[in-house]
Amino acid sequence: xxxxxxxxxxxxxxxxxxxxxxxxxxxxxxxxxxxxxxxxxxxxxxxxxxxxxxxxxxxxxxxxxxxxxxxxxxxxxxxxxxxxxxxxxxxxxxxxxxxxxxxxxxxxxxxxxxxxxxxxxxxxxxxxxxxxxxxxxxxxxxxxxxxxxxxxxxxxxxxxxxxxxxxxxxxxxxxxxxxxxxxxxxxxxxxxxxxxxxxxxxxxxxxxxxxxxxxxxxxxxxxxxxxxxxxxxxxxxxxxxxxxxxxxxxxxxxxxxxxxxxxxxxxxxxxxxxxxxxxxxxxxxxxxxxxxxxxxxxxxxxxxxxxxxxxxxxxxxxxxxxxxxxxxxxxxxxxxxxxxxxxxxxxxxxxxxxxxxxxxxxxxxxxxxxxxxxxxxxxxxxxxxxxxxxxxxxxx
Numbered sequence: 584x585x586x587x588x589x590x591x592x593x594x595x596x597x598x599x600x601x602x603x604x605x606x607x608x609x610x611x612x613x614x615x616x617x618x619x620x621x622x623x624x625x626x627x628x629x630x631x632x633x634x635x636x637x638x639x640x641x642x643x644x645x646x647x648x649x650x651x652x653x654x655x656x657x658x659x660x661x662x663x664x665x666x667x668x669x670x671x672x673x674x675x676x677x678x679x680x681x682x683x684x685x686x687x688x689x690x691x692x693x694x695x696x697x698x699x700x701x702x703x704x705x706x707x708x709x710x711x712x713x714x715x716x717x718x719x720x721x722x723x724x725x726x727x728x729x730x731x732x733x734x735x736x737x738x739x740x741x742x743x744x745x746x747x748x749x750x751x752x753x754x755x756x757x758x759x760x761x762x763x764x765x766x767x768x769x770x771x772x773x774x775x776x777x778x779x780x781x782x783x784x785x786x787x788x789x790x791x792x793x794x795x796x797x798x799x800x801x802x803x804x805x806x807x808x809x810x811x812x813x814x815x816x817x818x819x820x821x822x823x824x825x826x827x828x829x830x831x832x833x834x835x836x837x838x839x840x841x842x843x844x845x846x847x848x849x850x851x852x853x854x855x856x857x858x859x860x861x862x863x864x865x866x867x868x869x870x871x872x873x874x875x876x877x878x879x880x881x882x883x884x885x886x887x888x889x890x891x892x893x894x895x896x897x898x899x900x901x902x903x904x905x906x907x908x909x910x911x912x913x914x915x916x917x918x919x920x921x922x923x924x925x926x927x928x929x930x931x932x933x934x935x936x937x938x939x940x941x942x943x944x945x946x947x948x949x950x951x952x953x954x955x956x957x958x959x960x961x962x963x964x965x966x967x968x969x970x971x972x973x974x975x976x977x978x979x
């Protein structure tokens with residue numbers, strides 16, 4: 584907790600240093616409301632009574648925007664006698680049919696100057712992402728110079744505003760989400776971060792892609808798989824679960840760490856494989872206009888835990904059997920997520936089309952327009968090679 588408060592003070596001090604570079608434009612820190620996170624949800628309610636009378640607003644999709652602020656009053660330094668504030672953050676919500684006017688209307692209920700250069704995360708609700716084109720939703724954020732291009736993009740299952748709430752008053756949800764994302768280097772169940780800068784390229788490429796999914800329930804927030812964004816429509820197509828993400832990580836070879844759980848064939852006892860390295864190669868083959876792919880996966884790792892009660896659990900024969908167990912499990916994860924992305928969602932989120940674009944550019948020009956549909960019918964085989972290097976674990 585002390586570390587968190589020190590970080591907030593540091594953030595406020597850094598803000599002061601930027602604002603004091605020129606006396607004519609300096610702002611007092613007490614006058615600032617630093618935006619650290621923003622959520623956007625589709626709203627079925629009404630806009631203000633004045634706008635309700637305008638026929639142009641009839642049957643329009645409305646946005647509910649929530650900004651998460653930290654101010655001098657929400658930090659320990661801004662309270663009397665060092666007592667803790669009720670919350671370490673303040674959420675302010677406003678509804679409208681476009682982002683900028685809605686944010687300006689927020690000024691009517693905020694007594695601080697909004698400062699967004701330290702914004703950490705933008706969260707988009709499930710209903711909004713599946714109804715409105717992401718490029719339209721995020722147009723303002725992609726244009727606005729004050730928005731940090733390193734800010735994270737997340738999709739919330741259910742309402743996005745719930746992800747900016749917590750039962751722990753001393754914690755700031757926007758900061759929590761950023762810290763949780765750092766776990767992607769130790770598990771294949773979290774995607775590598777998607778920033779505002781990276782997202783812009785994805786949107787203009789018309790390729791399908793994934794965004795990290797966040798689930799908020801009863802004031803608790805957790806990552807729970809990924810949102811599938813369809814390239815053509817730029818809308819939410821559906822969700823992959825956590826084991827699906829493991830399969831995606833094996834296909835792309837982008838997983839930096841993680842575990843695989845298998846079961847001993849004789850005893851049924853669990854065996855845990857910890858990844859040291861993982862490589863994947865997607866090989867396209869085009870023969871007589873028929874497209875197919877082979878995925879070749881190679882990984883080295885260690886047995887970090889096992890529950891096999893046998894003196895033979897350390898000999899080479901046991902290790903070779905364990906390697907086969909893990910190879911089957913990795914292949915199962917890959918086939919499972921391919922079944923979902925090819926047949927249920929019909930979207931290529933693992934970069935198969937990009938391999939054709941590189942290796943067969945002329946063919947790609949002919950098929951790229953309807954690639955997701957073509958991808959849903961393409962045969963894909965998987966070859967996995969696991970090498971167990973040693974026993975032991977690297978820790979948490």
